[in-house]
Amino acid sequence: MLQSQLFTKTLREAPKDELAKNAQFLIRGGFIDKLMAGVYSFLPLGLRVIKKIENIIREEMNAIGGEEILMPAIHPLENYQITKRDAIDVLFHTNIVTGQKAVLGQSHEEVVVPLLQKFIDSYKDLPRAVYQIQIKFRNELRPKSGIFRGREFIMKDLYSFHADEKDFEQYYEEAGEAYKKIFSRLDIGQKTYYTYASGGTFSKYSHEFQTLTEVGEDTIYICEKCSIAVNNEIIADIGNACPKCGDSKIALKGEKTIEVANIFPLTTRFSDPFGLVYKNADGEQKPVIMGCYGMGITRLMGVIAELHNDESGIIWPSAVAPFAVHIIEITSKNENIKSSCKVMYEKLTGLGVEVLYDDRDDKTAGEKFADSDLIGIPWRIVVSDKTMKEKKIEVKKRGEKDISLMEFDSFLKLVC
C-alpha cells in the first residue's frame, strides 16, 4: 500500500500512561489506539498483524481437527447460574430490553456445551473439537501493559469433547504440540515454556504457556532438564520436584513471564450441570469429558512486539509482519526515482509480496528511516539519487546493520 494513503501517522512520543515497551511502540507506530483503559482499536498496520497471527492459529487448529464456529458475545445469565459462575467478578453485565439478564462472554463454556448437546447423541458423535476466534470481555480492575491485559480482547478458544479420559488425554497432548508449533511460527517459541499450573478443584494440573519477559505478571520456575516450568501458584505444593521428571532440579529463582495460552482439563465440570451425556456402545448414558484450550491473540501481538525490538522500534518476525518489504523513496527532483519505485512496487505486489511504499513527498530521508525502523517491516529498500546512479537499490534487513547495494532482480530472488 502507498504510505501517503495510510491514515495513521507515527508519533514521536509515547503516551505517558503506557509503560510497557510493546505498548509504546505499537501506539507510536500506529498499530493500535487506546479508546479507554484496556480497550483498544486495531489500526490498518495492527489489524494486518492480528490477521496473520489468527491465520497461523487457524491453520494449526484445523490441523488437529478443530471446526471453526463463531459464538455470540451476549450470553443469557441463566446459563451461568446453571454452572454457578454467575458471580465471577470479571463478568460484564447488561440487560435485555425485555428484562432478561445477560453477560458478555469472557469464555464460552456456557454457550458451547448447550450447543454441542444438540448434536451429540452417541459415542459415534465423539470426539469433537470446535473453536472460534472472537472478542472476549473481562471487567478487569486494573488493565495493564497496553494490550497485555485488556477489558476487551481477541482470543482463540477451542473446546474438545470426548467419550473417555484416555481419548481426552491423547487430544490434550496433541493440542499442546499444536500450541508449540504456533509459538515457534510466531517466533516466541524459544522463550515460551510449557508450564504446570493449578487444575482447579477438579483436575490435578492445567497447563499454561508462559513467555519470559520482564514486564510479565507471572512467575515460573524452570526445570532445565525437561524444558518445562512450574507456575508460582503451585510451586509450594509440588515441593520443588519437577512434575515431569520427578527430580528436585527446578530452578530456585523464579522468572518473570506472561501467560500467552492455557490448556485445561475440564473433566465433567461443565458437562454435568448441563447434562451433556452420550450413549456408549452398550446403550448406557455416560458424561462427556471436555477440555478447553485458550490463546490470547491481541496479547500475542504485544508479546511478539515486546520480544522483538530495539531502541528504534519493532522488529517483526516475517510470519506476522504487516508487510514484507518497505520501499523508501528518497524525495528528489529526479523524477526517475518515483517511477522506478512504482515499477518495483507493482512488480513485487504482482508477485504476491506485501509492500508498504513510502511515497510521501513531505518527509525527509531521516523521518522516513525513523518511521521504517519504528514500524519494523523485515526488508527495507531505499531508492535515492545515489542508488539510481549505480542502477541499484539499497537493501537492509530490519534488526541487522549491514546495508547492501544490489540490483532489484537480485533482491527479488531473496524475497520470492
Add this chain to the structure above:
Amino acid sequence: MLQSQLFTKTLREAPKDELAKNAQFLIRGGFIDKLMAGVYSFLPLGLRVIKKIENIIREEMNAIGGEEILMPAIHPLENYQITKRDAIDVLFHTNIVTGQKAVLGQSHEEVVVPLLQKFIDSYKDLPRAVYQIQIKFRNELRPKSGIFRGREFIMKDLYSFHADEKDFEQYYEEAGEAYKKIFSRLDIGQKTYYTYASGGTFSKYSHEFQTLTEVGEDTIYICEKCSIAVNNEIIADIGNACPKCGDSKIALKGEKTIEVANIFPLTTRFSDPFGLVYKNADGEQKPVIMGCYGMGITRLMGVIAELHNDESGIIWPSAVAPFAVHIIEITSKNENIKSSCKVMYEKLTGLGVEVLYDDRDDKTAGEKFADSDLIGIPWRIVVSDKTMKEKKIEVKKRGEKDISLMEFDSFLKLVC
C-alpha cells in the same frame, strides 16, 4: 471436508418460533443456532458463508480506498453524551468495575471521529475512508425473522472524511456504485433497489438498499423508469414525484422489502460535537464533512437464503456457497465406491475446489439427497453402484432438474 466429521446435523423440522423461510432452512441445515432471541451462533457451514460475504465486501471497500480497521465493542458513555445520543433506546448499557459507564457499539461514529481526529490536521490528510467488519449490538424490543433483525449481528461500517461537500458527494456516488457491485456479486442485485430515505434533520435524503421480499418489514415505491425507489417514510413528503427523474411515475402500490444497507450523508453532525476540523490551504480551520456507509452481513446471509431456495432447501449462489461441490457416496458393499470418492475428493481439493464429501456410512441415499438439497451446495456429484458400472459420475446442479452422467474429467473442466 468430510461430512462424517462435521459436528452439526440437519434437522427434519424447523423450530416453531422461526417463521421466515431463511431462518428455518439456516437452522435446519446447521448454518446457525439460536442462543437467545436475536442472538445466534454461526456454525461451520454458516461461518463459511459469512466469510465469503465478508471477503466480497472487503474487496469492494478496498477498491474504493477503504482502510480496514477494527474498533472496540465497548464504548465510553461520555462520547455519546457529547453527541447527545446517550439516550438512544437500542443501546446496551454496562458498567466498568471502576465505575465508568459504558455502552456496546450499535454504530461507531462516537469512536471513529475521535480516532481520526488524532490523525487529521490539514487538507493534505483528506479524504480518508476507514471501515471495519465487526459485531454490533442493538437492544431491539422485538428481534425478528431469524438473523434479519438481531440483537447481536455482524456489520460492515465505513466512514468517509472530506474537505468539502463536493468531494463528499463524489465519494458518496462511488460508494453507492460499490454497493451495487456487491449486491450483484451476492446475486441479489436484481431485487435490490437504491432507495431514497429520510436524511434526518441535517440532510435532505439518505439512501438505503432495499431488497424485495415478502418477509421484509419496510415498504418501498419503485420508479420503473429510473429503477430507483422511495421509502414509505418519505413518500408523503415527495408527493409521488420520483426524486431522480422528477416525473410523477412512482408506483402507487408499495412493495415489501428488507433494508440490506444504507449510505448516509452525515455533513458535520459528528464532526461538530467532537470539533473534528482541518486547516485548509489558506490556514483556516474548517469542519470535516463525513459520510457513513453500513451493510448488514448476517442479515445479507438471511436475505440470500430467503431469495434463493425451493421447497427442499437453500440454493446458494456460487460466490457465497459454503462449498462448491458436494460428493455423495451411496453406501454399498462395493469398496471401490469409497476409494473412487476419496480420489475425486483429493483431486478437487488439490485443485483448490472446496468440497463437502458425504462419506457417512449410516445414512441412506434418500437421507443424503435430502441433506444435500437442504444445505444447497451448487454442484452435486453422486457415486453409486450404477455410476461405477459405467465408470461415470452423476452430476446435478442444485436448483436444476437435469441429471447428467459424465466422466469425472469432464466434470473437472466444468468446475475448474
